[in-house]
Amino acid sequence: MEFATFADRAGTIDDEAADLEIVAHVRDLLADAGDDTDEGAEPQTLELVARFAQGRVFPAWDSTTLDIGPSACYEAIARAAGTNIGADDVEERLADVGEIGDVAASYDFGGQQGLSAYAGGGTDGGGDDLTVREVYETLAELAHAEGSGSQDRKVDLLFGLFNRCSSEEARYLARIVLSEMRIGVGEGTVRDAIAAAFDVPEDRVERALQVSNDYGRVARIARDEGREGLDAMDLEVGRPVQAMLAQAGTVTDALEEWEEAAVEWKYDGARIQLHYEPGGSESAETRVFSRNMEEVTDALPEVVEFAEDTLEGPVILDGEVVAIDEDGSPLPFQEVLKRFRRKHDVAKARENVTVRPVFFDCLHADGEDLLAEPLTTRHDRLRSVLAGSDAESREAVDPTADEAVEGLSLLWRTDDPDEIESIDADALEAGHEGIMLKDPDSTYSPGRRGKHWRKRKPDVETLDCVVTGAEWGEGRRATFLGTFELSVRDGNDLETVGKVATGITDDKLAELTELLERHITAEDGQDVDLEPAVVFEVGYEEIQTSPTYSSGYALRFPRFQGVRHDKDPADADSLERVERLRAE
Numbered sequence: 001m002e003f004a005t006f007a008d009r010a011g012t013i014d015d016e017a018a019d020l021e022i023v024a025h026v027r028d029l030l031a032d033a034g035d036d037t038d039e040g041a042e043p044q045t046l047e048l049v050a051r052f053a054q055g056r057v058f059p060a061w062d063s064t065t066l067d068i069g070p071s072a073c074y075e076a077i078a079r080a081a082g083t084n085i086g087a088d089d090v091e092e093r094l095a096d097v098g099e100i101g102d103v104a105a106s107y108d109f110g111g112q113q114g115l116s117a118y119a120g121g122g123t124d125g126g127g128d129d130l131t132v133r134e135v136y137e138t139l140a141e142l143a144h145a146e147g148s149g150s151q152d153r154k155v156d157l158l159f160g161l162f163n164r165c166s167s168e169e170a171r172y173l174a175r176i177v178l179s180e181m182r183i184g185v186g187e188g189t190v191r192d193a194i195a196a197a198f199d200v201p202e203d204r205v206e207r208a209l210q211v212s213n214d215y216g217r218v219a220r221i222a223r224d225e226g227r228e229g230l231d232a233m234d235l236e237v238g239r240p241v242q243a244m245l246a247q248a249g250t251v252t253d254a255l256e257e258w259e260e261a262a263v264e265w266k267y268d269g270a271r272i273q274l275h276y277e278p279g280g281s282e283s284a285e286t287r288v289f290s291r292n293m294e295e296v297t298d299a300l301p302e303v304v305e306f307a308e309d310t311l312e313g314p315v316i317l318d319g320e321v322v323a324i325d326e327d328g329s330p331l332p333f334q335e336v337l338k339r340f341r342r343k344h345d346v347a348k349a350r351e352n353v354t355v356r357p358v359f360f361d362c363l364h365a366d367g368e369d370l371l372a373e374p375l376t377t378r379h380d381r382l383r384s385v386l387a388g389s390d391a392e393s394r395e396a397v398d399p400t401a402d403e404a405v406e407g408l409s410l411l412w413r414t415d416d417p418d419e420i421e422s423i424d425a426d427a428l429e430a431g432h433e434g435i436m437l438k439d440p441d442s443t444y445s446p447g448r449r450g451k452h453w454r455k456r457k458p459d460v461e462t463l464d465c466v467v468t469g470a471e472w473g474e475g476r477r478a479t480f481l482g483t484f485e486l487s488v489r490d491g492n493d494l495e496t497v498g499k500v501a502t503g504i505t506d507d508k509l510a511e512l513t514e515l516l517e518r519h520i521t522a523e524d525g526q527d528v529d530l531e532p533a534v535v536f537e538v539g540y541e542e543i544q545t546s547p548t549y550s551s552g553y554a555l556r557f558p559r560f561q562g563v564r565h566d567k568d569p570a571d572a573d574s575l576e577r578v579e580r581l582r583a584e
Contacts, residue, residue, distance in 0.1 A: 001032070001033050001036055001045050001049065001131065001132045002129055002130065002131055002132070003130045003131055003132050003134070003135050003165075003169050003173075004129075004130070004166060004168065004169055005032075006029070006049060006052060006132055006172070007166075007168040007169045007171065007172045007173075008168060009025065009028075009029045010053070010172045010181075010183055011168060011171075011172075012025055013025045013026065013029075013053075013183045013184060013185060014183040014184070016184070019184075019189075022184050022185065022189055023189055023192045023193050023196065024196075026053055026185055026189055026190060026193035027192075027193040027196040027197045028197075029049060029053065029193075030046065030049065030050060030193055030194060030197040030198075030219055031197040031198075033045050033046045033048075033049040033050075033132075034046045034197065034198070034219075034223045038133070041133070043136075043216055043217075043220075044220055045132055045133060046216070046219050046220050046223060047216025047217060047219060047220050048132050048133065048136045048216065049132060049216075050190055050194070050215045050216040050218075050219040051215060051216045052132065052135075052136075052172075052176060052181075053181075053183075053185045053190060054181065054185055054186070054187070054190060054215065055175060055176055055179055055180065055181025055182070056215075057136065057139050057140070057143070057176065058140075058143075059213065059214040059215075059216060059217065060213045060214065060215070060242075060293070061212075061213040061214060061239050061240050061241065061293055063289075063293060063294050063295045064143050064144075065143065066139060066142055066143050066154075066177060067143065067154075068142065068151075068154050068155075068158065068177065070100075070178060071087060071091075072151065072154060072155050072158070073100070073158065073174065073177050073178055074087040074090040074091055074094075075087040075090075075155050075159075076155050076158035076159040076161075076162055077090050077103070077104055077107065077162055077170075077174065078090050079155075079159045079162075079163075080107070080109045080110075080159050080162035080163040080165075080170075081107035081108070081109065081162075082107075082108075085107070090103060093106065099180075100174045100175065100178055100180060101170075101171040101172065101174050101175045101180070102171065103174070104162070104165075104167075104170040104171055104173070104174035105167040105168060105170055105171035106167075107167075107170070108167070109162050109163055109164070109165050109166070109167075109170055110163060110164065110165070110166075130161070130164045130165065130169060135161060135173065135176075138157050138158075138160065138161055139157075139161075139176075139177070141157060142154045142157045142158060145157070158177065161173060162174075187209075187215070190215050190219075191205050191206060191209060191215075194215070194218060194219045194222050195222075197219075197222075197223075198219070198222040198223045198226070199226075200222045200226055200227050200230060201227060204227050204230045204231060205218060205222060205230060207230070207231075207233075208221070208222075208230040208231075208233045210241065210242075210371065210445070210446045210447070211233050211234055211235045211241065211369065211371070211446075212233050212236075212239070212241075213239065213240065213241045213242060213293070213446070218230065218233070221233065234369050235316060235363060235364045235369045235371070237275045237276070237277045237285075237314045237315070237316060237364065238275050238277065238285065238287055239275075240273050240275070240289040240293040241273070241293075241316075241363070241446040241447075242293070242446040242447030243271055243273065243291050243318060243446065243447070244318070244361075244444050244445050244446060244447070244448060244453060245447070245448065245449035245450075245453070246436060246449065246453035246454055246455045247449050247450065247451060247453070247454060247455070248454065248455050248456075249437060249451070249454030249455070249456070250454075250456070250541050250542070251417055251420050251421075251437065251456065251541060251556075251557060252417075252541065252542055252556070253454075254437040254439075254454055255415060255417065257439075257451070258439050258440070258441075259415065260413050260414055260415040260440060261413070261414060261415070261420065261437045261438065261439075261440070262375055262376065262379075262411055262412070262413050262437070262438040262439070262440045263411070263412045263413075263414060263420055263423050263435055263436070263437060263438075264360055264409050264410065264411055264412075264435065264436045264438065265409065265410060265423075265426075265427040265430070265432045265434075265435060265436070266427065266432060266433040266434045266435055266436045266455065266456070267320040267322050267330070267358055267409075267432050267433065268322065268330060268332060268333045268431075268432055268433045269320035269321050269322035269323070269330075269333065269336050269355075269358070270290065270291070270320060270321050270333070270336045270337070270340050271290065271291035271318075271319075271320055272288050272289065272290065272291075272296070272300070272303065272318075272319055272320065272321050272357065273288070273289045273290075273291075273293075273316065273317070273318055273319075273363075274286070274287075274288055274303060274307060274315070274316070274317040274319065274357065274359070275287045275288075275289070275315075275316050276307045276308075276311045276314065276315050276317075277314045278311070278312065278313060278314060284308055286303075286304045286307045286308060288300050288303050288304070290340070290341075294341070296340060296341060298343065298346060299339060299340060299341060299342040299343065299346055300321060300339065300340075300355060300357075301346065301350065302350070302354070302355050302356060302357070303321060303355070303357045306356070306357055306406075306407060310386060310406070310407065311385060311386075312385075313365060313366040313367075313385065314364070314365070314366060314367065315362065315364060315365050315366075315385050316362075316363040316364040316365075317359045317361065317362055317363070317382065317385075318359065318360060318361035318362075318363060318444075319357055319358050319359035319360055319361070319407075319409070320357070320358050320360075321336060321339075321340070321355045321356070321357050321358075322336065322355060322356055322357075322358055323335035323336045323338075323339070323353050323354065323355050324354055324355065324356055325354075328356075329430075329431055330430070330431040330432060331353070335353050336353075336355065338352070338353050339353050339355055356407070357407055358407060358408075358409050359382060359386065359407055359408060359409060360379075360382070360409035360411075361375075361378055361379070361382060361444065362378045362379070362381045362382035362385060363378075363444060365381050365384075365385050366385075370444070371443060371444045371445075371446070372443050372444075373443065373444075374440065374441045374442065374443065375438055375439065375440050375441065375442050375443075375444075376411075376413070376440045376441075378444065379411050382408065383405055383408055386405050386406070386407050386408050387405040387408070413440055417556065417557075420435070420437075421502070421557055423435055424456070424502060424557070425501060425502045428502060434456050435456050436453065436454065436455060436456070437453075437454040437456060438452065438453050438454070439451075439452040439453075461539070461540065461581060462537050462538060462539045462540075462561055463486075463488065463497075463537075463538055463540070463555070463573045463577070463578070463581075464535050464536070464537055464538075464564050464567055464571070464572045464573045465486035465487060465488055465497065465535065465536050465537075465538050465572060465573065466486070466487045466488070466489070466494055466532045466534070466535055466569045466572045467484050467485065467486065467487075467516065467530055467532070467533075467534045467535070467536055468485050468486075468487040468494055468496065468529075468530055468532055469484070469485030469527065469528060469529055469530055470482075470483060470484050470485060470516060470527075470528045470530060471483040471526045471527055471528065472526045472528065473509070474526075476506075477506070477509065479513070480506070480509040480510060480512075480513045481509070481512060481513045481516055481517070481528065482501055482504075482509060483499050483500070483501040484499060484500050484501070484512075484536065484560075485498075485499050485530075486498050486499060486500055486536065486538060486555065486558065487532070487551075487572075488551060488572060488573050488574055488575050488577070488578055489569075489570070489572055489573070489574045489575065490551070490574065490575040494532055494569070495549070495550045495551035495552075495575055496549040496550045496551060497549055497551045497553055497554060497555050497578060498540075498549060498554050498555040498558050499558070500536065500538050500555075500558040500559065500560050501560075502557070502558065502559045502560065504560045508560075512563070515534060515563070516530060516534060519531040519533045519534065532569045533569065534563065535563070535564040535567045535568070535569060535571070535572050536560060536561075536562070536563060536564065537561040537562050537563075537564050538555065538558050538559065538560060538561060539558070539559045539561050540555040540556060540557060540558045540559070541556050541557040542556045542557075543555060543556070543578060543581055543582040544556055545582075551575055551578065553575075553578050553579075553582060
């Protein structure tokens with residue numbers, strides 16, 4: 001296919017506003033590209049067109065980039081545009097026009113001669129029938145240029161392409177190079193267009209895309225092998241897929257929709273996908289990818305060492321990498337970033353910040369794809385690959401069994417909100433972000449953000465409550481007041497609405513104990529009565545009716561936000577406001 005044909009079709013799509021018509025145009029583009037006779041060529045033109053339509057040069061799973069910035073692109077455009085044009089002129093025109101494709105299309109290319117004009121394969125401008133394949137091969141050469149002088153070589157190659165472009169070809173070449181295609185063609189559009197162009201079911205295309213993360217390859221297999229070929233596509237160790245994502249949600253919503261919830265700690269780390277292929281001590285292959293499928297293997301030698309010391313068969317695991325201190329306690333996310341994309345002096349960085357992996361899902365094990373299996377089945381398999389055959393006899397609901405498995409995220413299954421609150425409190429006390437709520441029966445959907453995985457929603461409302469009582473802690477917290485009774489105003493009285501112990505660090509407990517001890521009026525064992533003098537700001541998930549507290553209401557999942565030093569008890573929230581919030 002000539003690149004001019006692709007550019008013409010891209011222009012038609014760019015001018016179309018209706019989604020269904022865009023799909024139809026992309027369908028026709030793929031069908032025409034599929035008619036090209038390029039047998040034996042890799043990748044085939046159809047694959048290239050499916051990627052170019054999205055503004056991609058390489059498959060989504062491939063971390064290869066052109067690594068050429070806007071200024072280099074402007075220089076290439078300027079050189080192809082004429083001797084009186086400079087990169088600054090291109091940039092100034094961009095400031096006026098606002099879009100690089102329009103800027104590139106405003107110049108007349110093709111007239112530049114000399115040795116460097118041959119960098120793109122010709123000197124005859126737009127009439128030289130530049131093909132889609134030639135554009136790809138030149139951009140691939142550009143992407144792999146390394147070493148001294150590589151940036152000059154990149155500009156030369158790009159100049160050679162622009163020098164062969166018509167105005168419309170230049171418009172879409174510039175957009176592809178700078179990842180600014182913006183013609184309304186998203187992943188869903190290409191998915192639907194593949195199904196329509198080659199008469200295959202959309203759901204089979206969707207599945208094939210999930211396991212391959214390669215729109216070009218799926219288009220080719222749909223054309224050549226149909227549904228059977230798509231169904232035969234599997235995950236491949238070493239080729240990353242998109243991570244399944246979570247949406248915000250509440251415990252109440254989760255338990256209303258599921259019979260029970262699978263609960264995990266939410267780690268303050270960076271998402272990783274581990275691919276391990278055994279091959280003996282000398283040839284085992286371990287690759288680690290970020291959430292965005294960028295390879296970060298070299299930056300995380302601890303993860304590689306863990307895989308090679310622990311794993312026996314080929315696997316793809318989903319998890320997090322967490323920074324830890326000398327005692328193994330988690331450090332803030334910012335510390336992870338010091339390691340995550342490190343390319344130089346990794347050994348020195350490792351001395352300053354240690355990381356460890358924690359895995360919570362298994363996508364593939366021993367040649368078997370597990371995406372369609374329930375979460376609990378995948379977690380059982382995860383434990384098995386991390387702990388060996390002994391793990392087969394352990395129950396998934398038994399967290400004490402999980403604790404013995406290094407690198408395995410704990411998993412509880414429960415329909416009890418109080419137990420979930422306790423798990424959340426334990427996670428926070430251990431230094432983590434809180435909890436994740438998951439449907440135990442959910443499959444793994446790469447790239448999807450859905451209701452089957454839920455990050456516990458941040459508190460959406462707060463109340464200013466008077467602290468009227470407390471309890472002394474236990475163990476290492478025995479010298480701290482650790483659970484605080486909360487009350488709201490009801491005329492001249494104070495009525496209880498719950499207790500809060502969540503969201504408070506040891507340091508903060510020490511401060512609060514010092515603040516409240518002077519207001520103790522009575523003690524009975526661990527229980528303490530307090531003079532109403534201090535006001536807490538408390539977040540919560542919902543308000544429920546409850547006979548437990550004198551107000552008749554209870555704050556579900558209360559979380560300490562801070563001390564309202566600016567408020568006296570007379571300024572605290574009222575029972576009337578609690579009732580109003582309950583009714584909303």
